[in-house]
Amino acid sequence: MIIKPFKSIGIGIAFSPNLKANLYEAARLSVFFKSKLYLIHIGTSSEEKLATLKTMLQFFENDHLEYDVVFKEGNPVDVIPSVTSEKKIDLLILGALQREGFLKYYVGSIARKITRKSHCSVLLLIKPSVERVPCKHIVVNGLKDPKTEAAITTSFYVAKHLKADKITIVEEINTDQVNVKVDDDKSLRKASIMKERIKLRENSRIKDIISHIPETYTENILVKLQPIFGKKGYSIGHYAQISRADLLIMNGPKKMTFWDRLFPHDIEHILTELPTDVLILQ
Template identity: 80%
Template sequence: MSLKPFKSIGIGVAYSPNLKANLFEAARLSVFFNSKLFLIHVGDASEEKVNMLKVILKSFEKDKLDYEVVFKKGDPVNVILSVSEEKKIDLLVLGAVQRERFVKYYVGSIARKITRQAKCSILLLIKPSVERVPCEHIVVNGLKDPKTEQTITTSFYVAKQLKAQKITIVEEINQQQVAVKVDDDKSLRRASIIKERIKLRENSRIKEIIEHIPEEYTSNIIIKSQPIFGKKGYSIGHYAQISRADLLVMNAPSKMTFWDRLFPHDIEHILTELPTDVLILQ
């Protein structure tokens, strides 16, 4: 079995101080995943702009980087979303913004709108770099959901292509599943037994998913299963932060309605304060 989830990668090209770093990150990913890269510029086409991009990407000539520049006028969100659909882009790379006076990153309004509406996978970068920063530890959600098996499988593909050393699969478990009021030693023991049973059940479920993944992707990497009791989205984000993960991989939410934004969805916790680079898989 051969996996190739990202045949094409897209990135919005704005002539900003981060342009070179963003392009280098997207170009490297295109090389690692053997994908075609689409550079989407909101605005008029010009030879000068094309030449500028050619100069920046010159160092990727040796890697036979396959890329195309797409110019389109209009609203940035609509342009990036429509080009992504027209070009059948599988992965859209977006830069996150650093908050003033804090080393915290949040998704700016344009990137947030794109993340909520895109029909393809999204990679949110918090610190794009011209020099490659190795991706060593990937944290991936293992919650019980129809999309999770594909998400975990894709995470192993990403880990292999990026030569990551470790994958941690985090199963977020709602505290309500341990519906025991702890007020004495007996109830504490009962709560502990319930927790252990849930952990064993979750670990068994994850183990079964991993057994279905081709061995070429699961060998030569440290695999850890980590059940956590807490709030969905917040718990895994916090874990990714304290474990110093280089990449957090999440399922895309099944729906994103007005109510999801009013009562934050698990993915909304992540978008509010990015713990690291985040890959949201469709």
């Protein structure tokens, strides 16, 4: 079985101080995944802009980087998702902003809206860099969901191509599954036994998923299974942060409503405050 989820990659670009770092991040990923790169600029076309992009991307000439530049005017929130659909882009790269006064990052309002509207996978970068920062540890969600098998499989594909050596699969378990009121030693033992049974069940489910992934993607990668009892989205984000993961991979959200944004849950917790670079799979 050949896995290739990202045949084409897109990135929204602005001619700002971060242009070179953003271009290099996107170009490197396109080379690693052997994908075509689309540079999407909201604005008018000019020979000067094209020359600037060509000069910066000359660094990847020997890697045979294939790229195309798309110029379109309009609202980025509408135009970028439209271009990703039109060009059949599989992965869209967006930058995140640093929260002023704190060493934490959040998705800017435009990027958050694009993420919600996007029909393709989205990679949110918190610190784009001209020099490559190795990706060593990937955290991926392992919750019981129809999309989880694809997410775990893709995480091994990404790890293989980025030369990461560790994947942690976090199984977020709702505390409601342990329906025991703990008020004495006996009830505490009962709750502990229930938790252990749930952990064994979840680990067995994840091991079954991994067993179906081609060995060429799983070899030489340390795999850790981490069941966590807590709130979905928040728990895995916190774990990715304290474990200093280089990349967090999450299932794509279902269609979001006004109430989802008013009362954040699951992926909305991640979009509010990014623990690291985040890949949201569709």
